[in-house]
Amino acid sequence: xxKWWGGMxxxxxxxxxxxxxxxxxxxxxxxxxxxxxxxIRLETQAILSIQQIILKKQIDLAWSFILDFENNANPHxxxxxxxxxxxxxxAIHISALETIRKCANNLTVDFGIKSKDALHLACxxxxxxxxxLTTDKQFLKHAKNIKSISVLNPIDFYKxxx
Numbered sequence: 184x185x186k187w188w189g190g191m192x193x194x195x196x197x198x199x200x201x202x203x204x205x206x207x208x209x210x211x212x213x214x215x216x217x218x219x220x221x222x223i224r225l226e227t228q229a230i231l232s233i234q235q236i237i238l239k240k241q242i243d244l245a246w247s248f249i250l251d252f253e254n255n256a257n258p259h260x261x262x263x264x265x266x267x268x269x270x271x272x273x274a275i276h277i278s279a280l281e282t283i284r285k286c287a288n289n290l291t292v293d294f295g296i297k298s299k300d301a302l303h304l305a306c307x308x309x310x311x312x313x314x315x316l317t318t319d320k321q322f323l324k325h326a327k328n329i330k331s332i333s334v335l336n337p338i339d340f341y342k343x344x345x
Contacts, residue, residue: 201240201241201242201243201274202242202243202313202314203242203243203244203245203274203275203310203311203312203313204233204237204242204243204244204245204312204313204314204315204316204340205244205245205247205303205306205307205310205312205314205315205316206230206244206250206269206315206316206317207250207300207303207315207316207317207319207322208250208253208254208299208303209317209318209319209322210230210316210317210318210337211250211254211266211269212257212262212266213226213227213230213318213337214227214230214231215259215262215265225338226318226336226337226338229336229337229338229340229341230316230337232341233316233337233340233341233344234269236344237272238272242344243273243274243275244269244272244273244274245273245274245275245276245277245306245307245310245312246269246270246273246275246276246277247276247277247278247302247303247306247307247310248277248278248279248306249299249302249303249306250266250270250303251270253299254266254267275310277306277309277310280309282309283302283305283306283309284302284305286301286304286305286308286309287301287302287304287305288301290304290305290329294325294326294328294329295325296322296325296326297321297322300317300319300322300325300326303315303317304326304329304332304334307332308331308332312332313332313333314332314333314334314335314340315332315333315334315335316334316335316336316337316340317334317335317336318336318337322334323335323336
């Protein structure tokens with residue numbers, strides 16, 4: 184159960200952030216997936232490259248309560264712990280807000296985005312992220328008409344970045 188409250192813990196409204204991006208849970212888990220196809224290997228390489236850019240502090244990462252929620256449900260302890268390390272690196276942390284819940288509901292109704300994906304998207308919008316990255320093809324398809332943020336596959340983002 185998610186309790187709706189809070190705000191953006193650690194968000195300093197006086198600080199100038201680098202480009203701010205948001206990974207959904209699919210992105211964080213992709214490097215741990217089996218790599219049978221070329222597209223999965225390319226997505227993995229793009230994600231690992233983007234993570235290196237984040238570690239070099241050229242791009243800032245946003246983290247959210249829905250990432251905590253999904254990651255805590257991950258049955259693979261090593262994955263869960265490795266992904267949790269990215270929370271420590273994130274520039275901002277988005278807590279559950281009523282405005283996020285309402286935005287997510289609107290995204291579900293207006294664009295047909297699944298509820299957890301809509302929460303990720305609403306969190307990234309609330310944080311004023313420039314990009315949300317996902318490997319979920321259905322999510323990408325439904326989010327292509329969103330104007331307030333660019334939702335991209337990590338390969339496409341990396342091509343834009345480099």
